[in-house]
Every structure is written in structure tokens, then in C-alpha cells.
Amino acid sequence: MSANVDTTLPLEYQTEQNRLNILGFWIFLGAEIILFATLFGVYGVLYERYAGGPTHKDIFVIKDVMIQTLLLLTSSFTMGLAIFEMRLHNLKRLITWLIITLVLGAGFLFMEINEFIHYVHEGATMQTSAFLSSLFVLLGTHGAHVTLGIGWAIMVIIQLAKRGLTPVTARKTFIIGLYWHFLDVVWIFIFTFVYLKGLVG
Amino acid sequence: MEKIMKGFPLSHVIGFVFSLILTFGAAGIALKTDLSFKVIMWIIGSLAIMQAGIQLFMFMHLREGEDGKTNVLNILYGVFMAVVIVAGSIWVLSSGHAH
Numbered sequence: 064m065s066a067n068v069d070t071t072l073p074l075e076y077q078t079e080q081n082r083l084n085i086l087g088f089w090i091f092l093g094a095e096i097i098l099f100a101t102l103f104g105v106y107g108v109l110y111e112r113y114a115g116g117p118t119h120k121d122i123f124v125i126k127d128v129m130i131q132t133l134l135l136l137t138s139s140f141t142m143g144l145a146i147f148e149m150r151l152h153n154l155k156r157l158i159t160w161l162i163i164t165l166v167l168g169a170g171f172l173f174m175e176i177n178e179f180i181h182y183v184h185e186g187a188t189m190q191t192s193a194f195l196s197s198l199f200v201l202l203g204t205h206g207a208h209v210t211l212g213i214g215w216a217i218m219v220i221i222q223l224a225k226r227g228l229t230p231v232t233a234r235k236t237f238i239i240g241l242y243w244h245f246l247d248v249v250w251i252f253i254f255t256f257v258y259l260k261g262l263v264g
Numbered sequence: 265m266e267k268i269m270k271g272f273p274l275s276h277v278i279g280f281v282f283s284l285i286l287t288f289g290a291a292g293i294a295l296k297t298d299l300s301f302k303v304i305m306w307i308i309g310s311l312a313i314m315q316a317g318i319q320l321f322m323f324m325h326l327r328e329g330e331d332g333k334t335n336v337l338n339i340l341y342g343v344f345m346a347v348v349i350v351a352g353s354i355w356v357l358s359s360g361h362a363h
Contacts, residue, residue, distance in 0.1 A: 072329075076329050082329065082330065082331065085329065085331070086331045086334065086335070089331070089334075089335045089338055089339070090338055092339070092342070093338045093339060093341065093342035094342075096339070096342035096343065096345070096346050097342060097345055097346065097349065099346075100345065100346035100347075100349040100350055101349055103346075103349075103350050104349050104350045104352075104353035104354065105353070107350055107353065107354045108353055108354055108357045108358055125291075125295065129291065132287055133284075133287075136280075136283055136284065136287060137280075139283075139319065139323060140276060140279070140280040140283075140323075142323075143273070143276040143279070143280075143322075143323045144273055144276060147273040147276060151271075240324075241324055244319050244320075244323045244324045245319075245324070247319055248316045248319045248320070251287075251312050251315050251316055251319070252312055252316070254287070254290075254312075255290060255308050255309060255311070255312040256309070256312070259290060259291065259294040259295070259308055260294075260305060260308075262294065262295060263294045263295070263301055263304050263305070
């Protein structure tokens with residue numbers, strides 16, 4: 064571990080290594096913004112190319128979209144509470160909030176998989192039209208990130224349970240927290256510029 | 265980080281309540297009003313940006329730590345590039361060939 068430990072800071076900022084890792088993760092999130100921007104760009108160009116297939120209004124179910132949104136929004140909130148408890152050094156509460164976050168995230172994923180199954184049953188597959196190709200790629204990339212995040216957070220929880228709160232485990236928890244909030248930010252834009260836009264126009 | 269935390273996560277709760285209001289507000293404006301498509305998109309687009317701001321500042325503590333300024337610049341640059349990519353792609357690919 065790096066030498067200059069500043070114990071006046073929260074655990075995750077105490078070592079130089081931790082500060083660099085957190086900075087590095089913010090830069091990664093900058094790259095993630097670009098990744099999703101390219102997918103939003105593709106969707107924005109192709110979203111009316113139905114090729115005779117189903118349109119937004121044929122397949123989107125607003126009630127399910129609202130449930131997905133609330134699940135992810137609440138999970139972002141509970142992730143915030145987890146980090147809040149981490150800074151109060153409440154390991155048990157931290158792990159409890161992390162598990163609640165993951166349950167909500169899994170609920171979101173369950174809804175999204177059902178959504179995809181529903182679309183395919185309606186005859187809306189990835190191959191049907193340019194609109195649907197770009198839709199599935201955008202939603203699928205976000206869903207893949209959520210899936211990865213769940214697996215990642217489970218490993219962090221295991222480390223927390225085994226090693227307790229140290230500068231290293233605190234930093235790892237803080238970074239998965241940033242990742243999880245970021246996924247909610249992406250979802251806000253999917254909610255607005257895919258679902259709501261599709262149901263207005 | 266600047267304020268020593270007490271037992272209640274006030275800023276998180278406020279952020280969450282605002283997120284809910286913005287989400288339902290956007291859905292209500294998009295689905296329950298008769299405004300034109302353009303007006304609705306401008307309103308709900310602004311609401312989305314506000315909500316992203318809540319996540320970044322109230323949940324992710326973007327400005328926190330000694331690299332706070334770097335983080336803000338990094339994310340602003342990311343957002344700028346995102347706008348160029350999305351708006352630029354749509355502009356070039358959907359208006360160019362039509363004329």
C-alpha cells in the first residue's frame with residue numbers, strides 16, 4: 064500500500080493509489096459516455112426506419128417501462144445509501160444496502176429480459192428493421208452493463224464480508240457505486256429519448 | 265465529504281425525491297399533454313439533463329476530493345463529445361441526403 068495515508072479523509076480517498084484509481088474510473092466513465100453516445104446517435108438516425116415492421120407504439124408498454132425506471136432509480140438511491148453507510152463505517156448496513164441494490168437491479172434485468180421476449184413474440188426481432196436493430200443494440204448494451212455490474216458487486220460484497228472495511232475494499236465499493244449511478248444516468252436518457260419520444264411522436 | 269455526516273442521508277433523500285418528480289413529470293408531459301412534439305422533446309430533454317445532474321452531483325459527488333475539478337472537466341468534455349456525436353450524426357445522416 065502507498066505510503067502517504069491521510070486518515071482525515073474517507074477510507075476510499077486515504078491512499079494515493081486509491082485517489083488515482085478513482086480518478087481513473089472517472090476517466091473510464093468519460094469513455095463510457097462516448098460509447099453510449101455512438102449508440103444513441105445510431106438510434107437517433109434509424110429510429111423511424113421501420114421497414115414495414117412494428118413501430119414504437121406497437122411494441123412499447125409504458126407501464127413496464129415505468130416499473131423498470133423505478134427499479135433502477137431506487138437501486139441508484141440505495142447504492143447511494145450504501146456508500147453513505149460506508150463512510151459511517153457501518154459494515155453491516157453497507158452490505159445490507161448493497162444487497163438491496165442488487166435485488167432491485169436483478170428485478171430490472173428480469174423486466175428487461177421479459178420485455179425482449181415480448182418484442183420477439185410481437186415479431187420485433189433484431190433483424191426486422193433498422194429501428195429494431197439499433198433499439199436492441201442500445202438497450203442490450205445497457206442491460207449487459209447492468210448484468211456485469213451485478214456480478215462485479217457480488218464479488219465486492221464477498222470481499223467486504225471476508226476482509227471488512229479497509230482502504231482497499233472501501234475504494235472498490237466506492238467505484239462500483241460510481242458505476243451503478245452511471246448506469247442510471249444512461250437509463251434516464253434511454254427512458255426519455257427512446258421510450259417517451261417513441262410514444263409521443 | 266466536506267461536512268461530517270450525521271445519521272441521516274438528507275442529500276440522498278432529496279435527490280431521490282427530485283428524481284421521482286422529474287421522472288413522473290417527464291412521463292406526464294410526454295403522454296398526457298397535447299403540446300407539439302418539438303416542445304415536448306425540449307421539455308423532457310431538459311428534465312433528463314437535470315436528473316443526470318442530480319445523479320452526478322448528489323449521488324456520485326462529482327466535485328469531491330482533490331481531483332474534483334479534473335472530474336468535472338473530464339465529464340464536461342465527455343458530454344460535449346456526446347452532443348457532437350449524437351447531434352452531428354443525426355444532422356449529417358438524416359438531413360443531408362434529403363435535399
